[in-house]
Every structure is written in structure tokens, then in C-alpha cells.
Amino acid sequence: MRSMSEYAELLRGAELRVTRPRVAVLEAVRARPHADTETIFGAVRTELEGVSRQTVYDVLNALTAVGLVRRIQPPGSVARYESRVGDNHHHVICRSCGVIADVDCAVGEVPCLTASDDHGFLVEEAEVIYWGLCPDCVSSTVRQPHP
Numbered sequence: 001m002r003s004m005s006e007y008a009e010l011l012r013g014a015e016l017r018v019t020r021p022r023v024a025v026l027e028a029v030r031a032r033p034h035a036d037t038e039t040i041f042g043a044v045r046t047e048l049e050g051v052s053r054q055t056v057y058d059v060l061n062a063l064t065a066v067g068l069v070r071r072i073q074p075p076g077s078v079a080r081y082e083s084r085v086g087d088n089h090h091h092v093i094c095r096s097c098g099v100i101a102d103v104d105c106a107v108g109e110v111p112c113l114t115a116s117d118d119h120g121f122l123v124e125e126a127e128v129i130y131w132g133l134c135p136d137c138v139s140s141t142v143r144q145p146h147p
Contacts, residue, residue: 014066024048025059029069030083034091034100037079074100074129088125094134096141103130 007026008018016022021044028043029035035043041056060081063069067086073079074093080100090103115123133141 010068014063014068016062016066016068020048021051021055021059022063024051025056025063026068026083029060029063029081033082033084033102034072034080037081040081072100072127090126090128090130092130092132094137095131096133096137099134099136101134103128 004023007023010026011018011022024044024047025040027047028040032039032043037057037060040060041051041053044051044056060069060071064071064081068083070082070085071079072082072091074091077093077098082102084102088105090105092101092103093099115121115126
């Protein structure tokens with residue numbers, strides 16, 4: 001767990017003013033990888049009772065804009081946030097329960113950033129999502145008799 005001074009250093013390094021809501025949101029995102037906005041809001045609200053939903057949205061947007069937080073939005077899902085940034089990792093998502101886990105690039109140094117045809121784009125990031133069933137859902141499916 002990071003200390004208040006470490007969060008303050010991150011914010012100052014990103015040229016953001018250090019505020020209690022920003023520190024609380026950073027802490028909530030770090031403690032709850034892949035959490036949605038409502039979950040983050042609830043966590044921040046337990047620390048800062050008077051914080052508004054709009055403040056949490058604004059802080060998430062500011063932290064995302066400066067790269068302290070990454071926003072992902074898998075198809076069919078609400079936006080989710082994580083503090084693992086800057087490494088171009090990917091995600092595996094359970095089709096049944098929606099749990100999300102981080103996945104490092106499969107081979108070599110970010111091969112997914114070398115598009116077969118980049119159409120002249122300077123590719124900076126690739127978003128790869130693996131879909132399947134998590135171990136818990138697989139084992140519950142195996143236990144369920146099929147009619």
C-alpha cells in the first residue's frame with residue numbers, strides 16, 4: 001500500500017495539485033483493480049463522506065488524462081479503471097461472471113504494437129481482450145448437470 005506522500009509525489013509529478021479526493025481515488029483504484037466508477041465512488045465515499053459523484057468522475061478523468069490511471073471499457077461493460085499503466089498489458093475477461101485479470105503480452109517486446117498494416121498510424125497502444133470462463137465459472141459449469 002502506498003503512503004499519502006507517495007500519492008502526493010505521483011500527483012505532483014503529473015503536474016496535478018494534491019487534493020484529498022485525488023489521493024482517495026488513486027488509493028481506491030490501486031486497491032480495486034478493474035473497478036467500475038460506482039465501486040470507486042463507494043470506496044472514496046467511505047474515506048471522504050462529503051465527496052460528490054461528479055468529483056469522483058472529474059478526478060478519474062484527470063488521472064486518466066495524465067496517465068496515472070488507465071480506463072478500459074470492454075464491449076458490453078461499463079468503464080473500469082486500473083492503476084497498472086504504461087506497460088501495454090492486456091486483459092482476460094470471464095463471459096459468465098465478468099471478472100477481469102491482467103495478462104502480459106504473450107511473446108517478445110510488445111509484438112501487438114507491430115500491426116500487420118498500420119495504415120500510416122504511429123501505433124502507441126494495443127488493446128487485446130481475451131474472452132473465456134474463469135476457473136470458478138468453469139468448475140461451477142462442470143458441476144451443473146445438463147438437462
